[in-house]
Amino acid sequence: xxxxxxxxxxxxxxxxxxxxxxxxxxxxxxxxxxxxxxxxxxxxxxxxxxxxxxxxxxxxxxxxxxxxxxxxxxxxxxxxxxxxxxxxxxxxxxxxxxxxxxxxxxxxxxxxxxxxxxxxxxxxxxxxxxxxxxxxxxxxxxxxxxxxxxxxxxxxxxxxxxxxxxxxxxxxxxxxxxxxxxxxxxxxxxxxxxxxxxxxxxxxxxxxxxxxxxxxxxxxxxxxxxxxxxxxxxxxxxxxxxxxxxxx
Numbered sequence: 001x002x003x004x005x006x007x008x009x010x011x012x013x014x015x016x017x018x019x020x021x022x023x024x025x026x027x028x029x030x031x032x033x034x035x036x037x038x039x040x041x042x043x044x045x046x047x048x049x050x051x052x053x054x055x056x057x058x059x060x061x062x063x064x065x066x067x068x069x070x071x072x073x074x075x076x077x078x079x080x081x082x083x084x085x086x087x088x089x090x091x092x093x094x095x096x097x098x099x100x101x102x103x104x105x106x107x108x109x110x111x112x113x114x115x116x117x118x119x120x121x122x123x124x125x126x127x128x129x130x131x132x133x134x135x136x137x138x139x140x141x142x143x144x145x146x147x148x149x150x151x152x153x154x155x156x157x158x159x160x161x162x163x164x165x166x167x168x169x170x171x172x173x174x175x176x177x178x179x180x181x182x183x184x185x186x187x188x189x190x191x192x193x194x195x196x197x198x199x200x201x202x203x204x205x206x207x208x209x210x211x212x213x214x215x216x217x218x219x220x221x222x223x224x225x226x227x228x229x230x231x232x233x234x235x236x237x238x239x240x241x242x243x244x245x246x247x248x
Contacts, residue, residue, distance in 0.1 A: 013037070013179065015193045021176075023082075030096050031083050035179035037186055047174050050077060050100055058104050065184055070105040072183035079178075101175040101183040109171025116166060120158070127156050195235075202234055203227060 013035040058073040081096040180186045
């Protein structure tokens with residue numbers, strides 16, 4: 001971000017996936033007056049509280065978006081801002097405006113249910129066979145009850161309440177922003193992030209720029225310029241192919 005500021009781009013808006021979400025990062029962006037759009041886990045208390053309040057309301061036809069074939073819902077929320085100032089020996093605590101965008105995708109719900117059912121079957125089989133995977137210990141305890149008796153042997157039953165809780169989250173995902181009010185606009189911008197990631201991947205793999213493999217700075221400049229031109233053509237071809245596929 002410091003390098004970008006040196007180039008003269010002062011008003012930067014950042015788009016991030018869930019891996020960047022933390023209270024420290026959010027507070028830092030607020031303190032630097034940065035605009036952001038970030039994905040967040042449904043397990044976060046901030047998200048879970050509002051999702052439980054909205055409930056099935058989001059799945060009303062009025063909130064259906066035909067373009068993305070999912071339901072969208074937005075609401076303003078409050079972020080509890082905290083900024084420690086060791087140089088002054090105090091801390092700033094205040095409420096900051098934020099927008100929560102919730103989404104429900106029926107297609108995603110079906111896929112997540114299929115994946116979860118597959119995992120449940122694997123975990124149950126591991127418990128039955130006694131070949132336990134240490135990485136799955138939390139899942140065993142969360143979703144299954146295991147009882148063993150000398151007469152009946154080992155009985156494994158699923159914890160219906162835990163399974164039902166997991167199912168309630170199928171198909172939902174969330175975005176947070178301190179700038180974008182509209183849920184569809186937020187989703188469009190967030191998904192466009194994938195275009196940038198694919199462009200980097202194309203540079204490294206298809207255009208063989210994983211290593212520069214040049215002997216001078218002048219050669220490096222020339223190679224970067226040619227790669228940039230090639231990426232423009234490649235991105236155009238992929239974009240055109242995508243449009244043709246969507247119109248078929």
